[in-house]
Structure formats: C-alpha cells, structure tokens
Amino acid sequence: MDEQKLFDTAMAAMKNAYAPYSHYSVGATIVTTGGAIYSGVNIENASYGLTNCAERTAIFKAVSEGHRKIKAIIIVNGTSEMSKPCGACRQVMSEFMDADGQVFLANKDNDYKEFTFDQILPLAFSEKDMD
Ligand SMILES: O=c1ccn([C@H]2C[C@H](O)[C@@H](CO)O2)c(=O)[nH]1
Numbered sequence: 299m300d301e302q303k304l305f306d307t308a309m310a311a312m313k314n315a316y317a318p319y320s321h322y323s324v325g326a327t328i329v330t331t332g333g334a335i336y337s338g339v340n341i342e343n344a345s346y347g348l349t350n351c352a353e354r355t356a357i358f359k360a361v362s363e364g365h366r367k368i369k370a371i372i373i374v375n376g377t378s379e380m381s382k383p384c385g386a387c388r389q390v391m392s393e394f395m396d397a398d399g400q401v402f403l404a405n406k407d408n409d410y411k412e413f414t415f416d417q418i419l420p421l422a423f424s425e426k427d428m429d
C-alpha cells in the first residue's frame with residue numbers, strides 16, 4: 299500500500315475517534331508484514347486515565363486477529379501539527395516492530411515525515427534484555 303493510500307485510510311478512520319474530553323482526534327493505520335491493514339482511533343473515557351491511543355487500538359486489533367509483525371504505521375491527527383506517538387505507544391510498537399520498521403508521522407494536511415522505528419525509540423527495552 300502506498301503512502302497516500304495509508305494517509306487516506308488513517309484520515310477516514312480518524313472520523314471515528316472518540317475524543318469528547320480532549321477534542322484531539324487521532325487515527326493510526328498499520329500494515330503487517332503479510333500486507334494486512336488495520337486502523338484504530340483514540341478512545342477516551344470519563345475516567346481520563348483509561349483512554350486508549352489510536353496506535354495501540356490499531357495494534358491490538360491486528361494482534362487479536364493473529365498478526366505479530368508490523369512493517370509500517372502511519373499516524374494522523376486533526377491539527378496541522380505532526381503526530382507524535384506517546385511513550386506508552388512507542389513501547390507497545392517496539393513489541394511488534396523491527397528497528398527498520400517504517401513510521402510515518404502526519405498532520406491533517408497530508409504533510410508527513412518518515413522515520414525508522416529505532417529513530418523514534420532508541421535504546422528500546424525488549425525481551426532480549428532479559429536473556
Ligand atoms: O500519539 C497519540 C497521542 C495522543 N493520543 C490521544 C490520547 C487522547 O485521547 C488524546 C489527547 O492526549 O490524544 C493518541 O491517540 N495518540
């Protein structure tokens with residue numbers, strides 16, 4: 299799937315964001331190594347700390363259906379500022395992405411920057427650290 303298609307898919311998903319408290323909508327779309335596509339949105343709660351970010355929603359959907367490896371993720375939001383995954387999402391991404399996985403951080407205006415996963419989470423803690 300090309301980058302423009304990924305952007306369009308994440309923007310379409312973002313319309314389902316449930317963000318009545320922050321009014322900050324986020325959409326994330328991932329591509330598995332097998333080419334499967336999953337999208338997620340942020341889902342807030344009156345008990346604020348229970349909020350689930352868009353990135354983790356998308357990843358958990360894919361993992362729930364048996365996928366274990368993500369090759370690319372795009373994250374969009376409803377503002378002109380570039381999306382930036384929170385620390386919790388970066389750590390969850392690290393469980394299922396390799397260092398060279400593609401990360402596209404976009405805004406609502408179709409501007410995006412491409413990173414490798416290890417650029418956005420250097421020195422990631424992983425299973426290997428427990429050997
Ligand atoms: O990368 C991010 C950062 C924030 N949020 C959500 C959580 C909350 O609903 C809102 C404001 O923090 O944005 C995401 O979904 N992904």
Ligand SMILES: [Zn+2]
Pocket residue numbers: 351352353354383384385386387388
């Ligand atoms: Zn997050």
